Each structure stands twice: as C-alpha cells, then as structure tokens.
Amino acid sequence: MxxxxxxxxxxxxxxxxxxxxxxxxDVTVAQTITAAKPVDGKYLPPPGPVAQASLAFDIDAxxxxxxxxxxxxxxxxxxxxxxxxxxxxxxxxxxxxxxxxxxxxxxxxxxxxxxxxxxxxxxxxxxxxxxxxxxxxxxxxxxxxxxxxxxxxxxxxxxxxxxxxxxxxxxxxxxxxxxxxxxxxxxxxxxxxxxxxxxxxxxxxxxxxxxxxxxxxxxxxxxxxxxxxxxxxxxxxxxxxxxxxxxxxxxxxxxxxxxxxxxxxxxxxxxxxxxxxxxxxxxxxxxxxxxxxxxxxxxxxSGDTSFTTLINDLSLKPLVIGNTNVDAVLSKYLDTGYTAIQHLTRAGASIASWYHGPLVPQLSYQPATAVSFSSSDAALRYDTTTGMMDISFAAAWQLGRMLGLERQGFAKAVQAWRIAVKQAQIRKNKSDTVSKLMGAYPGDTIREKVISYLDGNNTAVSTGETLPGIGAEMGIPGEVQDFLGQLFCLKGIPFKYLVPDEKYLEKESLAFFYVDANWMAALMDGALSIGRSNRSQLIIDQAMAGNFLPAAYDVQQKVQVQEEDFFVLNVTGFLLRSNLVSGWRGIEIAAYDNQDQLLPAFRFERIDEDIFLGIFNGNVARVVITQPYEGLHFGVKIDNGQWEKDLKSTDSKGDIVINNSMNVNDALKQLINTKRIIDVGGLSIAMQQHLAADIFTSAEFAFQMVDSPVRKTFTIKQA
Known part of the structure; x- marks a missing residue:
C-alpha cells in the first residue's frame, strides 16, 4: 500500500x-630551508628544520x-x-x-x-x-x-x-x-x-x-x-x-x-x-x-493508548465552559465565553463578576472608532440581568497599562513621543499665530501691525487651535510599534487573562476561538494611557489594523450592522490540550482557511506541558495534526504472538510503498530473544539481502524501521 x-x-x-x-x-609546525641553486650541478640536501613550534590543545564536548x-x-x-x-x-x-x-x-x-x-x-x-x-x-x-x-x-x-x-x-x-x-x-x-x-x-x-x-x-x-x-x-x-x-x-x-x-x-x-x-x-x-x-x-x-488513539479521540469544541447544570440565563453567558470570577473592588469588597478574555467563541464587532477609557474603572460595565459587574475590558485596560509600565523602553518612548507631539503642536500654533498676525492686521510694517493688534482692530485670531495633522508627520516610534505589535499577537499576556478557568480546556480537546476586537482595543488603550496624547486614538486604530505587525496582514474587515459601520478582526485560533502535546514534542499543526490556503501564525507555541496555542491571520477552517517526523517510532508488529516487519520499496511511479510480500518475518524469529532484545546487526543484514542493497547504513536501517507518520484533519465550522 x-x-x-x-x-x-x-x-x-x-x-x-x-x-x-x-x-x-598536538600540532607541530616546522620550517625547512632547501638550497635555492645547485652546487656543482647538484642540489644540496636540506639542512633540516631551522624553526619549529608545537601547540597542545584540548577539544571539549x-x-x-x-x-x-x-x-x-x-x-x-x-x-x-x-x-x-x-x-x-x-x-x-x-x-x-x-x-x-x-x-x-x-x-x-x-x-x-x-x-x-x-x-x-x-x-x-x-x-x-x-x-x-x-x-x-x-x-x-x-x-x-x-x-x-x-x-x-x-x-x-x-x-x-x-x-x-x-x-x-x-x-x-x-x-x-x-x-x-x-x-x-x-x-x-x-x-x-x-x-x-x-x-x-x-x-x-x-x-x-x-x-x-x-x-x-x-x-x-x-x-x-x-x-x-x-x-x-x-x-x-x-x-x-x-x-x-x-x-x-x-x-x-x-x-x-x-x-x-x-x-x-x-x-x-x-x-x-x-x-x-x-x-x-x-x-x-x-x-x-x-x-x-x-x-x-x-x-x-499498558492499555491501548497511542498517538493514533489520542488523535482519533480528540474532541472538537468552541472555547466555552460546557456546564449543563445551570439555568438558561446563566447558560447564555457561558455560551458567549464568560465565566464568573472573584473580583476585589477598590473599596476592598470581594464580589463575583463576569469576565471573558480575548479568546471568545463568537465573532465580536468593534465600533468604527474604538472606545477610549480614562481609567480601568471607566471600562467597568454593569449587567442589570444578573446584577453583576462585567470586568472584561477593565481588566484588559489595566493589564495593558501594567505591561506598558513594565517595559521601560516602551514607557520612555511613548512619553517622549507625547512630549514631542505637544512641543510640535505649540510651535505650530505659534507659527500659525504669527502668520495670521502678519496677514490679518492692517499696517505696512511690523510696527504698524503690532500697534493694530494692540489696538484690537482685528480679534479673529485664535492661538489655541489644535492642528489635526500634528504628530502624523513625526512618525510613531519603533519601540511603540514593536510593543503594540506584540500585544496584538497576545505575546506576553499572562495565561490567566487568556483562559481564566481550567474548565475552558477540557482534557483531550481542540477548542477554537475568535479574538475579541474590543478586548484588544482596551488592552492597547491601557498601554498608551501612560503617555496619552491627542494621537493615541490614531495609534490604536493603526495597531488594530495590523500596521505594526512584522508583515502586512489583512487583519481587519469593515462590516455594516443595521446601517452602522463596524470592524471585525480577521483573527482566529485554537487551544489544544492533550497528551499529544506533552508526549510528542515537535508535534506538527497546520491551519487552513476555506480556500485551503495556509494561514500565517501570529502566535504558535506550546505554552504549558500539555497545552498548545495557535493564533492565525484568517478564519481557521481546518486543522491538520501530524506526528513529529524527527520522533517517528522504530518498531516491529506483533500478530498472533509472532513478530512481523514488512519492508519499504518504490513502485513504478517512484512512490514509497510497504511491500507485504517482502518482509523479514522469518528472520525475526531468530533475531528477537526472550527478553525482546533485537539483534540489530543480524536484522540489518536480513533487510539488506531482501532489498539487494549495495549500501545499508544507519539511514537505510532507520528508513525501514520507522513507522509512517499518523495524520488527522479536523474541520472547524466557525459561526
């Protein structure tokens, strides 16, 4: 086959x-001089080395x-x-x-x-x-x-x-x-x-x-x-x-x-x-x-667990807490990605509040202009149905602020940029005032124009105008762009903020999600709050559009809901929790969209012993999981108590096939002893003879011994 x-x-x-x-x-270098010209028609014998040096050195491993x-x-x-x-x-x-x-x-x-x-x-x-x-x-x-x-x-x-x-x-x-x-x-x-x-x-x-x-x-x-x-x-x-x-x-x-x-x-x-x-x-x-x-x-x-059984038993689910023991009202919250967590208020009271992270099971809509908050408390929302606070965006805002302060390079850059923008604005306003003064007041000389100004002949000049273009031509500092790009990829975000409860991640499950645009905007807003300026909204909009990512990605789409403009993030992903992650390091995972195009990853890593996170640019339609090639298993098969090993060869098309008629089953009876120790040398000779191979090194032996990698495709039906 x-x-x-x-x-x-x-x-x-x-x-x-x-x-x-x-x-x-030991290295010895010697210099020898020979006669340059013959003497009486003969070359003189070399006089021997005239200079010699030795060096002893060690190589460690x-x-x-x-x-x-x-x-x-x-x-x-x-x-x-x-x-x-x-x-x-x-x-x-x-x-x-x-x-x-x-x-x-x-x-x-x-x-x-x-x-x-x-x-x-x-x-x-x-x-x-x-x-x-x-x-x-x-x-x-x-x-x-x-x-x-x-x-x-x-x-x-x-x-x-x-x-x-x-x-x-x-x-x-x-x-x-x-x-x-x-x-x-x-x-x-x-x-x-x-x-x-x-x-x-x-x-x-x-x-x-x-x-x-x-x-x-x-x-x-x-x-x-x-x-x-x-x-x-x-x-x-x-x-x-x-x-x-x-x-x-x-x-x-x-x-x-x-x-x-x-x-x-x-x-x-x-x-x-x-x-x-x-x-x-x-x-x-x-x-x-x-x-x-x-x-x-x-x-x-013991048992029958293997890579094959684990991948076949993997369940596919949205990233929600599947709790069937709650009423319909609470179930609606759980189905949208919320969970109840302990919330310590500024007054010191401990209450239960709703929270969801940036990874949600449903597509979220962001207003055409992201909401900016003056503080984390301003981002709190009260749910009249349950009488509980929703702290999702407040937590995101406060986290962004803490991460921004923690990264000194970003904090200094955003503060310096804010000051530079303000100074440029002041200089622009002064220049504009002088220009209007020269053009708006009567007089042929500066002295006459100043006298007209002092006499109040023209009071139409406004010296406090804010020019909308200020700051754009200055460019956003690279440190600011880099940090916000990392935040967009959710790098450096504590896992507790991403997944606030272990119940989200059932064992042996592949949970898919969307990235909430409003949570991300609150995160950016909090980071920029340490050096807020009239250009902060521009920076947030650019960050949410993916302008600060290493490559140009189409991460944002404009949609209309009830004749109003909204934005959605074209960013989805999965969280895999399984013994496949802990037992097979280097496991291969690829994500594709509906057009079967491979999706680029913003974040793609094992974040815990048995948890793998993938965040991609695009809507994940299917995920392909493959056994790691560097860890393919060496082995033989057991059938009715007998050892078996079929050999690989190539067919007329050049494809690799397992030839059931070409095996070393008879040889294995003598090559595996009662303690299950294989005579590797004898097995390689038997394989080489069956294959009529001139060369049979450890590479050829490995090729015959490794099993074919296990692979499975999971289809995700996003909302």
Missing amino acids: PIEDISEKTQLIQCFTPSMVAGRY ARFVLNPADIYSVYPPEGQGGYFSESLPHIVFSRRTLPWERTIDGKPPVFQRAPEEEPRGVPRDPIKSPPVPWMALLLFEETEAPALTSRKLAELITPGPGIIGPAIAGKENTTANGLQLMPWEDAADSCNCIDITAAQFLEYIPALSAAALLAHSKKVRIVHKDRNGIVDLDDQDTALFSTIVGNRLPGSNQMNTAVLVSLEGFQDYIATNKGGAALKTISPDQQIVRMAALASWSFHN
Missing part, C-alpha cells in the same frame, strides 16, 4: 561527525553530564502509559553531531585518522567503517531497573574491588596513553551513575556494529512546529536532529525505564559484532559494571 513520502518532510542521514572529536591534540537543552524529546513519552510493545525507545537530540562528538576509545573515527594510524584492513570510508556513537540507550524492566545514583567522578573511574568502571585515567596519571580526565574536569565533580550486572552488560549493550546502526540524524522541515528548543538550523524552515535508538522492546503491563549510558572507556569489553569476542573478558570477581547515566525516563506499557 502507498504511504506518504517521508523525504518530503524529513531526510534520514547516517551521521554528522564533527571535524574534530573531543580529546587532546559533553561527557559525564548532558545539558538538558540537548535533549529535544524522548519516546515512549515520559511518565505516560500506553501501548508501546511494538516500538523501540529512542531519544532525540537538538544537535546533529552530539552522538559522535566523542569516541568510545578517545581516538578519531577510522576515516578521520592519519594514514599511519589506520588499522590494517579497515577501509577509511564512513559508509564501510561507520562511526560508533559514544552512547547507547538501554531499557530495563520494572524488576531490574537500576538505581540512579549521584557519584563523584572518582567513584566512577576508580570504583573499587569487584566493580568495572570506564577506562579513564585521572589527571594525576601522567603516563596514561588512553582516555584521561581533561584539565578542567575534577575527580570530585559529580555525575549520575548506574550499576548493572556483568550479565546485563554483556546482553544489553549492543555490539559496536549494531551501535552504529542505532544512531542517525534527521533533517526536518519545521514550518508547522513550535520552534522552542530547536537550535540546530540548516535554514529558516529546516532543522537538524540526531537520534539514539534502543535495541530492546518494552515489557508488557509494567513500568519500563530507559537509561542513556556512556560507552566511553568500555571499548575493550564490547565486541565488534554480535557473537564475536571482545578484547577483554569480565573476570568472575568483577560482576558489577558502573556506567555514567546521561539521561533516564520511565513509562508504563
């Missing part, structure tokens, strides 16, 4: 190795501790439960080179070594001699999960009798030729460690050839992603990630723990291929292996 072409959204890449891996390097920002996402989702029996755990890094920035023996990869360092018979080709990552992802069942313990580096590299640690020498060991602590690393520093049995080490740690297949990179389009945490950009629309995949499938109906461990210093105990012999064997008196734990998370493999 045909599947979506993954290459349209992502590219699977074998690896990105840094130019130089972490470690110590993550080693015993990872920066949390380096981890972009994990799967299965941390702390969640669901059906994960068919998927290998994986961890996605936000940097393309992270798994290869070190090597397990401290030496450069084979294809980066000098010819004299090249091992005999080993090709200097990254495809034929793939680099091995310095980390591996192990999976433990509930009854065998090791304790994560903080230890000093000294306890890791010199663990004591009966325990094997990584072969990393301390700084005091000046004769060490292998791995060693760097000058800035201290044996008293701490890191997380796990102790596992020698039997677990030999069984769970993948062979070097398998470890190379379990690490790859991805180039992913990020047009429809929250960009928070995405730091390794190839260009504006694509980012690069790296991934480490485990080799063990989760145990059913139990808690599973995944631990990312460092393989550095254990090169002598890990075989090159499964079934082969390592350089060293673990002696009977050393039955514990201590490893640096770089990351860990737990999940419960």
